[in-house]
Amino acid sequence: MFDVKTLCLGILTMGDASGYEIKKIFEERFSHFFAASFGSIYPALNKLTQEGLVTCAAQAQSKRPDKKVYSITPAGKIAFMDTLNQPLAPDRHRSEFLALMMFSHLLTLRQLSDAIDGKIAEYRREIDAISDCENERPCSPGEEFVAGFGKAIYEAAIRYVEDHRHIVEGPALLSAAPEKDLTS
Amino acid sequence: MFDVKTLCLGILTMGDASGYEIKKIFEERFSHFFAASFGSIYPALNKLTQEGLVTCAAQAQSKRPDKKVYSITPAGKIAFMDTLNQPLAPDRHRSEFLALMMFSHLLTLRQLSDAIDGKIAEYRREIDAISDCENERPCSPGEEFVAGFGKAIYEAAIRYVEDHRHIVEGPALLSAAPEKDLTS
């Protein structure tokens, strides 16, 4: 249901924007549940224009490529409202961290602890990024809800990992500590 | 770092398996953080065989295609241990539900509530699936950690959505209730 093209259209319901600005919106407000690169955004905007769902006004700029500001058309609004009625595809998650944990028995304690510490740090950075974003701009209820969701999930992840890392680190500790048995 | 091919190799470190069985393992134990279809698993196993990282023993079966049981080779084990030292790519999430919530102001209360109720039900099903899986088989520490993580996240998601759905449903309630103002 929600591909890059559809989300570009959706973003344009919130106001006119250029491809560059849309990219920033993806990064700042959508990044923890959707990603999009220039290589997909620009072609998407061209297709939307061809289909008459958006219009494009080129703003000439001195010594820069024209800034192409896109606006959604009435047909575009209808098309977007229409996709909002489609059934939701299930969420997709891809976590290399969890994949690695599935093979924790093949790792040294050091490898494990580094991976876990790194992941916790990453979660904290995500929370900070969301907080920054919230402070910058007034949020719509939808944005507020999504931002809060992101924070809640990352906080739960940190709590879980901190409270349960011993499950994987314990066995690694034992297999790495035969010397300790001799000294005790 | 972890593509389908690498994970097939990893799964084979846990024991011999056919492509069909590997698919089931993906579904039962990896599904909440990684997905893979036959169309990617079978070609991956062929490539691994060509590269000498796994071997394949065809078991003739009456009236069925031969069951091809794959085993990891010493070279395969080394290759897999090697990839475990690579830096982890950041997690990728794709949630159409959160995307929809970003446009909650364009939805009716009914659309919103249905989407939210459906999502909560989906989260509960995921939790149940994880619990079932835990009961079926004894788990390695890694599996136990990952299963617990999945549960913790889905539970946090349910809690958050239940406690904060009013953020998006409140405004929809107001915009849908002009008739009520007349009768009160």
Next chain:
DNA sequence: TCTCGCATGTAACGTGTTACATGATTCC
């Protein structure tokens, strides 16, 4: 000076999905 931000776009590539082809057995 050098990096970052602004600004657009394309082409090659990678990765994985979907749909198709085939077919027996078992459970409801």
Next chain:
DNA sequence: GGAATCATGTAACACGTTACATGCGAGA
């Protein structure tokens, strides 16, 4: 009788990323 499970495989397709091409202005 029909659906699900077992069992493998391919080809077309979708989708998106990465790297490249271009180039100025501002600030460190």
